[in-house]
Amino acid sequence: MSEAITQSIQDYLKHIYELNEYGGSASTNDLAARLNIAPASVTGMLQKLASTKSPLVIYKKHQGATLTKNGEKAALEVIRHHRLLETFLVNTLGYSWDEVHHEADKLEHVISEDFEARMAEALGHPTRDPHGELIPTADLTMPADESCPLASLRTDETATVRRVSDDDPALLRHLREIGVVPEVKIVVKNYSAFDGNLTIKVEGQKANIVLGTAVTSQVFVDK
């Protein structure tokens, strides 16, 4: 029988997947930071995950981790759970978008496939969660995402906000307040080469606002 995919393994896979999305390979240190675990512990787990009959992870010393096909399926399963749960909590229990992440992080490991299917059905098979993040399909493929960081835009460019990072409640409350939410149109009024600040005009808001890279790197847009 194949090795059990425990909750903590699910967490490793999820974060390796997310780190792979940009950086290529997921480094020991980055994983440790995301998982709130000592780097030494991460090394141990990666070695273990990479050395089973049909491994979930590909791992080379000092070069970080990547997912195998199986590992990726398992990761997408967890991510699908997470994003459906966030949508469900907002739509059905009246959570606001900054409150759902922590709850979904716990529930994602525990719900059954039946629960997943019933949620998807009840929600009308949504393709994005409340933060605009794409929900992996029931057959565990991740839809293509064209969006780029708001931080990469320059003066006079126009774009539509597609998604925002879901893991910082304070940031989410701020974004809600200034109207930077999915599907809203923005125009870049100014780019400051010194600090990377962007001055933008948000559709439906009167005043321009200035955002630092701490914010603009977490907001993703389609041009």
Added chain:
Amino acid sequence: MSEAITQSIQDYLKHIYELNEYGGSASTNDLAARLNIAPASVTGMLQKLASTKSPLVIYKKHQGATLTKNGEKAALEVIRHHRLLETFLVNTLGYSWDEVHHEADKLEHVISEDFEARMAEALGHPTRDPHGELIPTADLTMPADESCPLASLRTDETATVRRVSDDDPALLRHLREIGVVPEVKIVVKNYSAFDGNLTIKVEGQKANIVLGTAVTSQVFVDK
């Protein structure tokens, strides 16, 4: 800082509470059977739970376990979660009453107090779950329950079904089929002293039915 109440401790407390409801003290063996754990392991855990600064459990060698005030509060918290979840799954996601137990057993350890409060609100602060079992109140007291086992009734007695045990899906499907569900009235037509069988007439059903003690001990009624 007080000792963490882990998932497995929550399970111990829940089952000690339920065993205390009838039998007085919860025996090592009964607990082991309910938890699907070796008796030796139960002894170890009970010793541990009974020997902290402010213990959750009272335990004397060879005499089983009881809950302290704190232990009882913790147990009722879990039971409240479980029964609210069962109600929520049935009302909101269309589960049938035989499908919810297992899902609730996993979720009960994971949801936040906020989740609990939102569910209670969304459901209109129900007092019973779909099986008729009483839901502990938000301040963690268990409402009084007057009901007695159907098995204790005799010929010509009349009663109202109040609750049924929720942990055997096959039994639940059978009860649903024969109409033995909460709030239904029944009349005992015959009692057989040999095997304990009861012949009953269920309100709204044409034919009488005969039930063995495997069933009648799991159904609770008010006379």
Added chain:
DNA sequence: AAATAAATTTAGTCTCACCTAAATTTATTT
């Protein structure tokens, strides 16, 4: 290219919650 800094791995421990096998205690028969 050597020196320093940063990232990573090794080695050795710890806790939790379980296990089995054997010993002991309590309960039940004969």
Added chain:
DNA sequence: AAATAAATTTAGGTGAGACTAAATTTATTT
């Protein structure tokens, strides 16, 4: 009351998943 059976506890062990401290490897400066 002794013998047997059942329940419980003791003793010793395991695996998962974390930890720290020290060693090593890779990357970055000077």
